[in-house]
Amino acid sequence: MNLSDIKNQALNLEINLEKLSDTIEGLDKCNFIIMEWVQFSSNLLITSAIEGNPEGALHIIKMLKKDTIKVSNSYIQALRNINFRECFYTLANLKGTYEYFNIDKFIKQFDICDNVIFKLARNVENSRIAKLMLDTFYEISELNKQYDLIRSDINQIKKVSDKLIGENNSDGLQIRLLNENNEVSNLITNVQLIQLIYNNINLVLGIEGEELKYSRVESGSLELFLIGGATTFVALKPMLEFGYKVYSEQFSKKSRLETIEKDIKVRGEYLKLLKEAGELKGDNDQIQRILLDLELNIKKLYSENPCIVLDNNVIGLHELKNKSVAIKLLEQEEEHKQELDNVVVN
Structure with a gap:
């Protein structure tokens, strides 16, 4: 195998990853809902602690409870709206290939994400929702990290090969x-x-x-x-x-x-x-x-x-x-x- 083979693998994988980009972006937006909520809640709690107002603290707790229910429903609905069907077809064709890019690890993480999202979307027990949301948030974050890592590896391979191979000479x-x-x-x-x-x-x-x-x-x-x-x-x-x-x-x-x-x-x-x-x-x-x-x-x-x-x-x-x-x-x-x-x- 030559460097040009690895570069061609990178280019082909890049095309296939593009088919997953909408789904990955959708999952990232879902997690952003949680991140915004955490930031908003943290600011309220810190401000309340500094002011030391018992009546204000009680009001904030009620507001956070109401907001938490709203955010969790919004998070779950956003996850339900994502279409995973085409992703499974693409990933099935990638399995066992592109050994230099650890694609099987990414596919395994995608399956884990699908499983926790399924559990969260079907959950009817309020006592389990907090843990399921945290698990989902973590697994989606891990999937996005692996996706970004593969994209980074592809770009590095392209840069190195372009440096060593150079541009194609039309006269050669x-x-x-x-x-x-x-x-x-x-x-x-x-x-x-x-x-x-x-x-x-x-x-x-x-x-x-x-x-x-x-x-x-x-x-x-x-x-x-x-x-x-x-x-x-x-x-x-x-x-x-x-x-x-x-x-x-x-x-x-x-x-x-x-x-x-x-x-x-x-x-x-x-x-x-x-x-x-x-x-x-x-x-x-x-x-x-x-x-x-x-x-x-x-x-x-x-x-x-x-x-x-x-x-x-x-x-x-x-x-x-x-x-x-x-x-x-x-x-x-x-x-x-x-x-x-x-x-x-x-």
């Missing part, structure tokens, strides 16, 4: 190889393949001086934030998308049943994408050799990494994300390869 390219092979040789092979694809595109488009660099590299599953020629990336991204689409389709049942009818001109599509990115340089033979190299290197990249993330979009076969594929399974039939060699450049 993000590539994440989901195969978590941590061998150094595998790392070198993958980086070299990406470099070769980049260099060949530069060569066929006649681009010079635009070296491929990285702004950040993250391990776990290798994630590269690349910077280089904007025109080169205009061609590279759709070429990878097309190549991964083609090679993934070769594993489908339908594809295996229709191999005779398949006539996928991979190099022809690459040629089209290159022409869309810029003017081609070199003669027909040179361009054919470069197209062959591009096809081979993208095929090798797919073979080592059947599923990758390209600018936050997953391409390839997710079920093979942590596997490699024998490159011979991606080879076209010989008769089709001969057809592909006859791609017309002009």
Whole structure:
């Protein structure tokens, strides 16, 4: 798992928490009713004690008794007016997920709150109402603390990741190889393949001086934030998308049943994408050799990494994300390869 995974978890959790915000805000307003009453009552009692007037104290006690009944009824009614139904659906989908944010503890506290609110709302014994109100006030306060803590954790993760990852560079390219092979040789092979694809595109488009660099590299599953020629990336991204689409389709049942009818001109599509990115340089033979190299290197990249993330979009076969594929399974039939060699450049 990478830092970007944790950030994505934070962003997804933030969206789900937003669905609970009205309920949490409603519970907070309910508790504010009690807090206002406590402050008002405390002020009256302190003032009465300072003045030392017995008749005034008796009047205050009667007033507090009347006010307490009014406040308790208002508190219970406000709790009854809160709609918990959608919250339970949202929380059921969150259970057991978002391990970095302790969401299960929050869900457990939500259940506790629901239970004490239910008891208070259904209570008919005056002798129990004081304790039930205190229990409810405490559990709601605890729920709000946990909610605020999760929101704070989400914001901290966003700040840290934005600091380390930085803003997305629209002129760059993000590539994440989901195969978590941590061998150094595998790392070198993958980086070299990406470099070769980049260099060949530069060569066929006649681009010079635009070296491929990285702004950040993250391990776990290798994630590269690349910077280089904007025109080169205009061609590279759709070429990878097309190549991964083609090679993934070769594993489908339908594809295996229709191999005779398949006539996928991979190099022809690459040629089209290159022409869309810029003017081609070199003669027909040179361009054919470069197209062959591009096809081979993208095929090798797919073979080592059947599923990758390209600018936050997953391409390839997710079920093979942590596997490699024998490159011979991606080879076209010989008769089709001969057809592909006859791609017309002009």
